[in-house]
Amino acid sequence: MEWIDVFSLSQMQEMIESKDKAFLLLYKKGSESSDCALSRLETLSDIDEEKILLLKANVMEVKDIHPYYEITSVPTLLQFEKGELKNVIKGCMTEDYYNSLIKGIYFKSEVKNGEETPQKRVIVYSTPSCPWCTRLKNYLKEKNVKFEDVDVAANRSRAEEMQRKSGQMGVPQTDIQGQIIVGFDKPKINRLLGLN
Numbered sequence: 001m002e003w004i005d006v007f008s009l010s011q012m013q014e015m016i017e018s019k020d021k022a023f024l025l026l027y028k029k030g031s032e033s034s035d036c037a038l039s040r041l042e043t044l045s046d047i048d049e050e051k052i053l054l055l056k057a058n059v060m061e062v063k064d065i066h067p068y069y070e071i072t073s074v075p076t077l078l079q080f081e082k083g084e085l086k087n088v089i090k091g092c093m094t095e096d097y098y099n100s101l102i103k104g105i106y107f108k109s110e111v112k113n114g115e116e117t118p119q120k121r122v123i124v125y126s127t128p129s130c131p132w133c134t135r136l137k138n139y140l141k142e143k144n145v146k147f148e149d150v151d152v153a154a155n156r157s158r159a160e161e162m163q164r165k166s167g168q169m170g171v172p173q174t175d176i177q178g179q180i181i182v183g184f185d186k187p188k189i190n191r192l193l194g195l196n
Helices: 009-016 032-042 095-103 131-142 156-166 186-193
Strands: 021-027 052-058 076-081 084-090 109-112 115-118 122-126 148-151 173-176 179-182
Touching (some): 009 021, 076 095, 122 131, 131 186, 156 173, 156 179, 173 186
Parallel strands (some): 084 148, 122 148
Antiparallel strands (some): 076 084, 109 115
């Protein structure tokens, strides 16, 4: 899958406004974590190019995009829907995570006793500076739980969505199929997801 280079904020905004979904990877060429993210994203296949646009911008060459979205570290993947920023994913993630995110697959099936069990939809509301958020996300990755990671520090509308659901602003918060968990409550997460 070919990621298209963009060279300015205005070019990027013009390209994404007509697409249902668009992703922009902000990276620094030659940085280990950026090279990791780029190489994993470039291995994705079977992307519906009519509906999903994949863009990349090297922050050493493109200087107006990351300040506009208040991005202070790379690699960072920005997710847009109909031109509006919906999600910010920082760091290098697994190929499975990127594949699920870009294709919009938040459910994983496991075969147990010959029957497939769909995973419940999981959304994690977090901030980059929150150590408990990192622990929670690492725990879910260890358990092979697919989740949508929402950086509420970078996305006001999703922060408001989180507050409407729980009545609280603290992070992390996890939405498991509509049930909200405030903080990293491992026993409750395990129970709701059927983890051991």
